[in-house]
Structures are given as structure tokens and as C-alpha cells.
Amino acid sequence: MSTSAPSLLLSGEQLDRRLEELLQQKRFSPPAHFAATARGRGAAPDVLAESDQAAFWAEQARTLHWDTPFASVLDESNPPFYTWFADGTLNVSYNCLDRHVLAGHGDRVAFHWAGEEGEQRAITYAELLRDVQRFANALKRLGVGKGDIVGIYLPMIPEVVVAMLACARIGAPHNVVFGGFAPEAVKDRMKVSAAKVLVTADGGRRKGKTMPVKAAYDAAGELDSLEHIVVVRHVGIDVPMRPGRDVFYDEILAAADDVCPAHPMEAEHPLFILYSSGSTAKPKGIVHTTGGYLTGVSSTHKLVFDLDSERDVFWCTADVGWVTGHSYIVYGPLCNGATSVMFEGAPDYPHRGIWWELIERYGVTVFYTAPTAIRACMKWGAEEPNVHDLSTLRVLGSVGEPINPKAWLWYHVVVGRERCPIVDTWWQTETGQIMISPVPGHTETKPGSACQALPGVVADVVDEKTGESVVQGQGLLVLKRPWPAMLRTLYGEDERYVKTYWSRFGPETYVVGDAAIRDQDGSLWIVGRIDDVINVSGHRLSTAEVESVIMTHAKVAEAAVVAQSDASTGQAIVAFVILRGELEGTPELEAEIREHVARYIGKISRPKCIVWIDELPKTNSAKIMRRLLRDIMEGRPLGDVTTLSDPAAMADLARRVAAAQ
Numbered sequence: 132m133s134t135s136a137p138s139l140l141l142s143g144e145q146l147d148r149r150l151e152e153l154l155q156q157k158r159f160s161p162p163a164h165f166a167a168t169a170r171g172r173g174a175a176p177d178v179l180a181e182s183d184q185a186a187f188w189a190e191q192a193r194t195l196h197w198d199t200p201f202a203s204v205l206d207e208s209n210p211p212f213y214t215w216f217a218d219g220t221l222n223v224s225y226n227c228l229d230r231h232v233l234a235g236h237g238d239r240v241a242f243h244w245a246g247e248e249g250e251q252r253a254i255t256y257a258e259l260l261r262d263v264q265r266f267a268n269a270l271k272r273l274g275v276g277k278g279d280i281v282g283i284y285l286p287m288i289p290e291v292v293v294a295m296l297a298c299a300r301i302g303a304p305h306n307v308v309f310g311g312f313a314p315e316a317v318k319d320r321m322k323v324s325a326a327k328v329l330v331t332a333d334g335g336r337r338k339g340k341t342m343p344v345k346a347a348y349d350a351a352g353e354l355d356s357l358e359h360i361v362v363v364r365h366v367g368i369d370v371p372m373r374p375g376r377d378v379f380y381d382e383i384l385a386a387a388d389d390v391c392p393a394h395p396m397e398a399e400h401p402l403f404i405l406y407s408s409g410s411t412a413k414p415k416g417i418v419h420t421t422g423g424y425l426t427g428v429s430s431t432h433k434l435v436f437d438l439d440s441e442r443d444v445f446w447c448t449a450d451v452g453w454v455t456g457h458s459y460i461v462y463g464p465l466c467n468g469a470t471s472v473m474f475e476g477a478p479d480y481p482h483r484g485i486w487w488e489l490i491e492r493y494g495v496t497v498f499y500t501a502p503t504a505i506r507a508c509m510k511w512g513a514e515e516p517n518v519h520d521l522s523t524l525r526v527l528g529s530v531g532e533p534i535n536p537k538a539w540l541w542y543h544v545v546v547g548r549e550r551c552p553i554v555d556t557w558w559q560t561e562t563g564q565i566m567i568s569p570v571p572g573h574t575e576t577k578p579g580s581a582c583q584a585l586p587g588v589v590a591d592v593v594d595e596k597t598g599e600s601v602v603q604g605q606g607l608l609v610l611k612r613p614w615p616a617m618l619r620t621l622y623g624e625d626e627r628y629v630k631t632y633w634s635r636f637g638p639e640t641y642v643v644g645d646a647a648i649r650d651q652d653g654s655l656w657i658v659g660r661i662d663d664v665i666n667v668s669g670h671r672l673s674t675a676e677v678e679s680v681i682m683t684h685a686k687v688a689e690a691a692v693v694a695q696s697d698a699s700t701g702q703a704i705v706a707f708v709i710l711r712g713e714l715e716g717t718p719e720l721e722a723e724i725r726e727h728v729a730r731y732i733g734k735i736s737r738p739k740c741i742v743w744i745d746e747l748p749k750t751n752s753a754k755i756m757r758r759l760l761r762d763i764m765e766g767r768p769l770g771d772v773t774t775l776s777d778p779a780a781m782a783d784l785a786r787r788v789a790a791a792q
């Protein structure tokens with residue numbers, strides 16, 4: 132359906148013209164060469180009757196290895212506490228490793244790992260299985276048993292996968308914390324989950340710089356629950372080790388036995404906790420379980436990426452510390468016996484063409500990244516990808532935030548060379564698995580739309596007051612049927628789980644927290660969050676968490692944090708700050724507060740700019756009117772300010788914002 136024959140390797144004005152031309156096209160049919168053989172060609176995502184959904188997931192679940200086959204599929208007797216396959220038992224690490232080795236695929240590469248400084252390691256399924264068994268034994272010797280929580284705070288190195296699967300093998304739920312989070316934030320997350328062991332590294336590398344990780348963690352203070360810290364020697368720097376508590380990963384691995392049988396776990400046994408930001412300062416410990424989660428991630432990994440484990444080389448550029456890494460670097464691909472790429476570094480180090488170089492080197496066929504990264508690559512120019520052979524690519528994926536049509540088209544033309552279907556995948560930490568996405572080879576795509584719910588998923592757009600379906604137009608995105616990889620609760624906070632997701636329209640409707648538009652064809656367009664969650668570069672951050680950290684700064688009296696649209700990161704954080712006493716806002720103080728946030732949460736939470744103010748706009752009942760702050764930042768007309776306690780203050784505020792930009 133292209134308006135003219137696609138030409139390859141465009142750049143400069145020619146590329147701009149092609150993008151303009153395609154911008155008019157609006158719809159993209161599955162490429163004929165792809166549709167003929169695609170896995171999804173028989174899948175009609177919208178035709179499953181409600182009664183068939185559970186049966187559909189049961190069929191997917193049966194592709195796994197069960198030690199005890201399940202008879203019960205979905206138990207809906209106590210909504211919203213749903214269970215899946217509850218009377219079955221299985222082991223996730225067995226499904227991800229032993230199964231493939233026993234089938235004769237031990238020599239298949241599980242990960243092509245590329246280090247920042249050009250190091251390369253290929254790790255086969257057999258090698259991974261050996262290390263996982265050893266590390267599982269080592270964890271047992273450290274006193275970790277079924278149900279004990281193990282914290283993991285590691286860079287993007289193969290040991291992170293070993294640690295996760297070793298936990299799964301012995302039924303110890305892991306709590307992985309993104310390597311970019313500050314040690315203080317890690318300590319908090321270890322504390323609330325009462326972690327018994329933390330697996331971390333001597334140090335990390337970022338764009339050529341080395342920084343201590345273990346020592347920084349130590350400096351954040353003691354935790355009673357933490358009995359041991361396991362240290363992976365990654366960058367080779369000196370590490371303070373406390374005798375009796377701290378051990379080196381390589382030493383305990385070398386001392387451990389090679390064989391650790393995979394114990395069957397109940398399907399509902401927790402596999403991991405992953406902390407995610409919510410609308411309060413306290414992060415939510417999202418709990419995922421064994422059987423349903425593995426069913427959801429393995430089946431969507433196959434369908435959405437048209438995966439063929441014999442042929443494909445899959446690369447998801449996320450960090451394992453986020454749910455995308457859990458589901459589509461570790462569990463989905465390994466369960467499917469796929470070969471993946473894992474890259475330690477940033478997309479612009481050692482140079483801005485490194486991603487394309489790696490795609491060419493490993494013959495990547497399926498590439499999955501975030502819109503922010505695509506926008507950065509756009510800025511760096513088509514010349515970078517154009518000098519590489521990207522002809523192996525078949526499917527391109529996007530995740531984490533809405534993708535603007537311009538970025539979608541650039542991805543399509545410059546990276547996909549107009550041959551590869553794009554899957555814009557919508558999901559969340561809570562959903563565990565992709566929920567809304569085109570099926571490549573089946574769905575007609577529209578740049579900017581995540582299209583349709585996948586088979587077995589029932590998504591709806593509803594009126595925010597009545598809960599009635601909005602046939603065409605904007606409303607709240609909800610999920611109306613349970614799905615296997617759904618979160619089961621918030622760790623230790625059942626009530627918060629019910630209140631956050633299931634209270635608005637009753638315990639059978641999961642309220643996502645996003646607004647969406649349904650167009651005339653029924654395609655879904657995700658608009659963004661409706662709560663106080665900010666999405667910076669596809670990373671979910673809580674305004675309340677950033678505010679509460681800013682308020683711990685000695686010179687700050689009050690703060691309010693809002694999102695502002697940003698051309699490269701999607702959204703950016705803006706902080707409105709009232710200083711104590713007679714203090715004046717200065718660039719030095721701005722830098723100090725930004726660093727304060729980086730220190731307590733992580734660099735990604737650092738406000739892009741700080742606006743110094745004397746007063747925050749508040750209602751007569753003293754609630755901060757964030758809507759007004761957002762409107763000011765977006766340059767929108769202010770609308771109704773009559774409920775403000777001091778309407779005149781808004782003009783002054785607008786002046787200060789202009790001065791801060």
C-alpha cells in the first residue's frame with residue numbers, strides 16, 4: 132500500500148520526503164512476504180468468545196513442562212484474587228533450561244553478551260544450566276530456602292540471569308532492582324521485602340566510567356534482614372568485604388556442586404517481586420507467580436514476535452531491572468529456547484552506531500526497544516544505521532510509552548527498511564505480559580496505535596464516571612477478564628492491591644491507570660497515565676516519591692512535581708520548589724537539589740528543571756492544584772482558577788516558569 136516503491140538507505144532530505152509521504156498513509160498492511168508464513172496468520176485476535184479465553188490460556192500452558200498437570204484452569208471464586216492452574220506444579224528454571232538441554236539443544240547460544248569495552252561472550256543453554264545449578268546450590272548453602280526473598284542489584288551481565296534462574300530453581304522469589312537506582316532506593320526495596328540475601332557487583336560501568344556498587348550499597352547503611360551479600364567481580368575494583376556476611380560469587384560458585392534438581396513449585400508460588408512506582412511515595416511490590424506468568428510471557432513472546440527459536444536472534448534492549456527485561460530478556464525467550472543478545476552498555480557508547488553494529492554482528496532478526504531510544508537515534512541521524520547491514524531484521528517492537536507517528540515511521544523506514552512489521556506493545560509491570568499489540572503478519576498497523584488486545588485478553592475503553600464502554604472516543608483503559616501473567620497482589624498489601632486496581636468499577640474490572648482512545652475501526656491508541664505517575668524515557672516514576680525526597684533537602688520548605696512533555700524523553704520532571712526562610716533559588720542550589728534526588732532515587736528521577744516559587748497554587752481545602760502546574764508547563768490556557776485560594780498568584784507563577792525554561 133506504499134505510495135511509491137520503497138527506496139533503501141535514505142537520509143537527509145530524501146528521508147524527510149519519504150517520511151512526509153508515509154505520514155499521509157496512516158495504515159500499513161502486513162508485508163505479503165511476511166504474512167504468508169507468519170505464526171499469527173491464523174490468529175484472529177478479536178474472535179475468542181469469553182468462554183473460550185480460559186481454554187485458550189490452558190492450551191498455551193500445556194506447551195510448558197508440568198511436573199503435576201493442572202486440572203483447575205482459572206479460579207474466579209474470590210475476585211480480584213484470581214488464580215491460574217493452581218493445582219499444577221512446575222519449575223520455571225527447568226522449563227527455561229533443562230527442557231532445552233534434554234531436547235538436544237544444549238549447544239544453542241542462549242545469550243550473545245556484548246560488554247561495553249567490546250568484550251564478547253556466548254553462553255549456551257548447557258553452560259547456563261550448569262551455572263544456575265551451582266548458584267542454586269550456593270544460595271542453599273547460604274541458608275536460602277523456598278519462599279526466602281533474594282535481592283538482585285546487578286548490571287547487564289550474564290550473572291544476573293544466572294541469579295534469577297537459580298532463585299526460580301529453589302523457589303526463592305527474587306526482587307531485582309534496576310542497576311540505575313541509587314543504593315538508598317535499593318536498601319528501601321530490600322527492607323520492605325525483607326530480603327535475606329543480596330546479589331550485587333563490585334562495580335558497574337557506564338560509558339567508559341567505572342563506579343563502585345557494593346561499597347556504595349554498604350554506605351547506605353545496615354539492614355537486619357540481610358544475612359549475606361554475594362559480590363560478582365565484574366569491573367575488578369577493590370571491595371570492602373565483611374567476613375561472615377559477604378562472599379564472592381565466583382568463589383561460592385566454584386565450591387558448589389554441579390547438580391541441583393529443579394524442585395516442582397506450585398503454579399501459584401511467587402516467582403518474583405518487582406517494585407514499581409505508584410501514585411504515592413511508597414513503591415508497589417508487584418507479585419508475579421510461577422505457572423501463569425510463564426504461560427503469559429512465553430506465549431506472547433512467540434506470537435507477538437513471530438518467534439521461531441531455530442531461526443531467530445532476539446534482542447530486547449531493556450534493562451533486566453524492569454519488567455520488560457524480566458519477561459522478554461529472561462523468562463519468555465529462555466522458555467522458548469531462543470537465542471538472544473544482551474548488551475551491557477548505552478546506545479551511544481563507544482559510538483552512536485553500536486546498536487546497528489551489534490545487529491549486524493549477531494544477525495539480529497527481532498529487535499525490541501523503546502520510543503525514547505528511537506527518538507535519540509533519529510537525532511543522531513540515519514547515517515549511523517545506514518552503514519550497517521540490517522537485512523536480517525524481520526520484526527521491530529516498541530514498548531514503554533506511546534510512540535509518536537514520526538518515530539514509528541523513522542523506525543519503519545530507516546531500521547526496518549520498509550520490510551518489517553512494527554509491533555507497538557502495550558503492557559505494564561502489573562500485567563507481566565504484553566496485552567495489546569499488533570500480531571505481525573496479521574494486523575494492519577497504524578503508526579502510534581497499539582492496535583488490539585491479544586487473543587485471551589479483553590481490553591475496553593470506558594467512561595470514567597459510568598464505566599460504560601466508549602464505542603468511539605477517549606476513556607479509561609480497563610481489562611475485563613483475568614489473564615495468566617497478571618499480578619496476584621502487592622507484596623504484603625492486599626488491601627492496597629484491591630484499592631489501586633479493582634475498586635473503581637468492582638473486582639472484575641482491572642483499572643490500568645492509562646487513558647486510551649478507541650477509533651472508528653476499534654483500534655486502541657494509548658494516551659498516557661491518568662494518575663501522578665510520570666513516564667520518563669519509558670521509565671515509570673512517581674511524582675510523590677520525587678516530591679518527598681526533594682522535601683528531605685534541608686533548604687526546601689515545600690515541593691510539587693509534575694510532568695512536562697519532552698521531545699526526546701516523552702515526559703520530563705519539573706519541580707516547583709519553595710525554599711525555607713529567606714533563601715534565594717540559585718543555579719548552584721538547583722544542581723544541589725537535582726543531585727539530592729539522584730542520590731536517593733537515581734539519576735533518571737532528577738528533575739529536568741526547578742521553578743522557584745513563593746507559593747503553590749492550592750484549593751481552598753489546601754490541596755495542590757497539579758492540573759494548573761501541568762497546564763502552565765505545557766503552555767495551555769489555565770481554564771477555571773476560581774477554586775484557587777489566591778487566583779492572582781497564577782500570573783506570577785507563569786512569569787517564573789518562563790524565567791526557569
Ligand code: PRX
Pocket residue numbers: 407454455529530531532533534555556557558559560561581643644645657659660666669670671
Ligand atoms: O502508561 C503505560 C506505559 O507504561 C506504563 C507501564 O509502565 P511499566 O509498568 O514501567 O511497564 C513498562 C513496560 C511494559 C503503562 O501504564 N506504556 C507501556 N507500553 C506502552 C505504554 N504507553 C503507550 N504505548 C505503549 N506501547
